[in-house]
Amino acid sequence: MTKKIIWTALISVIIALVIYLFIYPADYKVTFEAKALPGTINQTLKVWNTEVDGEIQSQRGINNMEQRIAFGDSIHIYNWSFKALNDSTSSVTVHIKDENNSLQNRLRKPFFDIPIQKQSAKTVTNFYEYLNDHLDNFKVTYEGESDLKSTFCAYVPLKGKQSDKANGMMQNYTLLTSVMANNNVELNGPPFVEITHWDIEKDSINYNFCFPIIRSEKLPTHTIIKYKRIFAKKALKATYNGNYITSDRAWYTLMRKAKDLNKDIQLTPVEYFYNNPNFGGNEINWKAEIFMPIE
Structure with missing residues (x-):
């Protein structure tokens, strides 16, 4: 019995050493x-x-x-x-x-x-x-369940890394502004981003940078700019304050809230931006409303 105990202890020590x-x-x-x-x-x-x-x-x-x-x-x-x-x-x-x-x-x-x-x-x-x-340098406030309203928009389809989203917006802001203004297209709200595909593993997104507009029969044709209607749907909503480069931090808050509430969501967030970064100011006062559609 004593030998068996010794051998068992020895084998246990050897196994522990191998693991360590x-x-x-x-x-x-x-x-x-x-x-x-x-x-x-x-x-x-x-x-x-x-x-x-x-x-x-x-x-x-x-x-x-x-x-x-x-x-x-x-x-x-x-x-x-x-x-x-x-x-x-x-x-x-x-x-x-x-x-x-x-x-x-x-x-x-x-x-x-x-x-x-x-x-x-x-x-x-x-x-x-x-x-x-x-x-x-940022703040996310969960607002609860809300309505993502229907709107018609002019948009530029883009894709890239999550962290490059704001850069894509800046590169196309002047284009959308000038084309809409030069053709007397009436704007109908703040610019927004619609995520159409999110690959979490690769941090990559496909997204549309959109200007809400009043639909008319004489919309300008352009090689890059397209038009579509965003349809109304239920969504979880958060308010984001901070630099728009990191507005995706609100996505994770909404994902967590959906899990807590046992809500099935679409990983296609929509972000409305209420400040123009070109005007500067304290970034913590920049505001965006983030919506995560509910299935």
């Missing part, structure tokens, strides 16, 4: 909580990634991302995981390992401090501060 040395996903782990939803953390991390010369290796949905960062001669792999705790807070877990020295780190870690610990803590803290600075 070769299977456990990290040399070092950092966790923290953030006052943001996973989608917002995901998008902010991608912007921060360019500032630290990192490389996004892969993404699995909104909640998981693998990042590669060079520190001198070392390459560190950061596996980020985000989990919503409620409608405004998420837990963030980061598993970090040295691409070329992982085994050595794990052998030394029980007895000594290893360089990756200090570097990882510094890097994750840097991102945490960057995220909090970003969160201070």
Whole structure:
């Protein structure tokens, strides 16, 4: 019996060592909580990634991302995981390992401090501060269920990264303004964006940049500008205040609210913009109304 207990204990120790040395996903782990939803953390991390010369290796949905960062001669792999705790807070877990020295780190870690610990803590803290600075620069207010009203519009079809949406609007704002004004087309509300396809994995969107107009029989013809009617539908609504580059942060709030309310939604948000960024001003006072259609 004694030998059996010893052998069982020995095998258990060997299995634990194998898991620790070769299977456990990290040399070092950092966790923290953030006052943001996973989608917002995901998008902010991608912007921060360019500032630290990192490389996004892969993404699995909104909640998981693998990042590669060079520190001198070392390459560190950061596996980020985000989990919503409620409608405004998420837990963030980061598993970090040295691409070329992982085994050595794990052998030394029980007895000594290893360089990756200090570097990882510094890097994750840097991102945490960057995220909090970003969160201070916008506000999303959930408004509840609303009606997305029917409207006729002139629009330019576009596609690109989520983060390039505002740039696409700016590039075509003057075109739509001048063509409508030169042909005496009467505007009928603020400009808006209609998302027609959203690939969350690739951060890519197809969208229409639209000017609501009064329909007439003498609308100008143009090689780029098209016309259509947006039909009325029920939607969840949020108000966004901040730079329009990051108005998609409201999409994640509406997705979370839909989940909490057990509502089936279409991932085709519509955004109405009430300020012209060319006039400047404090960005936190810029206003957009964001609608996520209900199935």
